[in-house]
Amino acid sequence: MKQGGLKKPAPTAKTEESCDKSASVDCRPRLKRRKISDSDEKLNESVTDGNKRRWSAVETDVEPEILEDMGVGMLEDEGSCDSQKTQKRSLEQESEPSPLSETVSEPNSNEVRLQPAQQDRSLDYRKSNELGEDFFLYRRKQTMHHKGQDAFLKLSDELVLMIFRWLPKNMLVRCALVCKRWQRIAYDEVLWTRMDLGSRTLNPGSLGHVLVRGTIILRLAQAEVSDPVFFSDCPLLTREVPCKLQYLDLSMAVISEEGLADLLNVCKNLRKLSLEHCTVSDNVCAAIGQNHNLDVLNMSACYGVTQSCIKSILTGCRKLSAFNVAWTDLPVAALNTLCTELPTSIQRINISGCRKTLNDNHVYQLVNACPELVELDLSDCTTLTSETISIVTQLDKIEYLALSRCYGIAPSAYLQLSSVSSLMYLDIFNLMSEQSITNLQTNLPEVDVNKFLFSSVARPTVGIRRTSIWGLRVRD
Incomplete structure (x- = not known):
């Protein structure tokens, strides 16, 4: 009796049905069968009884169902296997439901409900088995491409520049991130000529990014500039x-002395500058003196x-x-330098607030150094006397004179101003x-008395206007 005569049986209808069920869940057992030799066939024929019952060389009482669960089966001859396969195909064709019944029928509770993705994979696998073992279906997800044309490509750089002029500065920075062409246009100097950063807080180095764009007019009134102003x-x-x-315009701006000096050191072409209520130093004033074309200084x-x-300042400018140096608490030595070294081009000057330092001699030196004066403000200089009026009458082009709260000047002395034909405004408050005042107005019919409360000498803004400095717009 040969041990090799025991072969792995062919799959029965029941096993193939279980395989079909397992294939739906992507389980693909592959049953292998080895061909039975001729000697084995003779042995099987000799041991078969009259009822054509197969008798194995190895007797066993194990049921076929248990063997099937263990993955093995009893051997059958090829003829019986072929007949069983034919019978199985006919049963499957008879029991195959119609497409309509498949859609209506409900799955059994014991069957596993497949997700749509798993059903697609099992379907692809079944198709691959029909086409071949090495065939595999894979569907790539199609990407959606937005088809269209860029309308800006049809426009010239000049037209795009005109469109960008309507955008605020923060939007121009975002447009510069679109492409290299937009970056070149968005950073054009024409779009950055005017800047209004008043009452804002600037991060360190932000001012450097602004000035690099070619800004010409910049308002930083009441702004807070953080150090460092420029990066290395x-x-x-x-x-x-x-x-x-x-x-x-840096009026009332919060900026350190070092930051102010760094800012003014890179500015060589300033024409009008306002540092009202700022803290200055010798380095700051030396940087101001480098602007030889400076025309207005507040x-x-x-x-x-x-x-x-x-x-x-007076040496370089x-x-x-x-020139406005009101309420700067100038010492006597600084007043002497100011009144004697002022350039002859000075037409408007404000030296108010020198309560105990400015005297008549300083006024005399000032009038001799600047004979072209048009506006002169000497308010709150309490040490001045009536002689100052006599000195001022020597100015042929004076139009505005402010002597408010100069208590040392006698009221009758103002009648001497009737000889100054160019005088138009006189402020003598308090x-x-x-x-x-009514009698004085009668004696000076061509002069308006007490019309302006505050002086406007060298100031960038007058009144409530905050969108321009020195008459120039700071917003596009």
């Missing part, structure tokens, strides 16, 4: 890009103004036409009664 790699510091700033209420500061 800023093109303005390395002289790769020149600073084109000409009009700068330093009212500044702290730290010394004689060296005044000398540095010989084209000044308007000096006379209403009746005295």
Whole structure:
């Protein structure tokens, strides 16, 4: 009796039905069958009884169902296997439901409900078995492409630039991130000529990014500028890009002395500058003196103004036409330097607030140094006397004179101003009664008395206007 005669049986109808069920859940057992030799066939024929019952060489009482669960089966001859396969196909064709019944019938509770994705995979696998073992279906997800044309490609750079002029500055920065062409157009100097950053807080280095764009008019009134003003790699510091700033308003801005000095050191072309209520130093004033074309300078209420500061400014800025140093608490030495070294181009000056330092001699020196004066403000200088009126009458082009709260000047002395034909406005607040002012107005019919409460000498803004400095718009 040969041990090799025991072969793995062919799959029965029941096993194939279980395989079909398992294939739906992507379980694919592959049953292998080895061909039975001729000697084995003879042995099987000799041991078969009259009822054609197969008798195995190895007797066993194990039921076929248990063997099927273990993955093995009893051997059958090829003829019986072929007949069983044919019978199975006929049963499957008879029991195959119609498409309509498949859609209506409900699955059994024992069957596993497949998800749509699993059903697709099992369907692809069944198709692959029909086509071949090495065939596999894979469907790639199609990506959606937005088809269209860029309308800006049809426009010239000049037209795109005109469109960008309507955008605010923060939107221009975002447009510069779109492409290289938009970046080149968005950073054009025409779009960054005017900047209004008043009452804002600037992060360190932000001012450098603004000035690199070619800004000419910049308003920083009441702004807070953080240190450092420029980073070490800023093109303005390395002289790769020149600073084109000409009009700068720093009135009441919060900025350190070092930051102010760094800012003014890169500005060589300033024409009008306002540092009202800022703290200055010798380095700051030395940087101001480098602007030889400076025309208007407002330093009212500044702290730290010394004689060296005044000398540095007047030495470098010989084209000044308007200078405001009101309420800077100038010492006597600084006043002497101011009144004797002022350039002859000065037409408007404000030295108010020198309560105990400014005297008649200073006024005399000032009139001799600046014979072209048009506006003169000497308010709150309590040490002045009536002689000052006699000195002022020597100015042929004077139009505005302010002597408010100069208590040392007698009211009758103002009648001498009738000889000055060019005088148009006279401010003498808190000096006379209403009746005295009326009599003075009668003697000076061509002069408006007490019309302006505050002086406008060298100030960037007058009144409630905050969208322009020195008559120039700061917003597009």
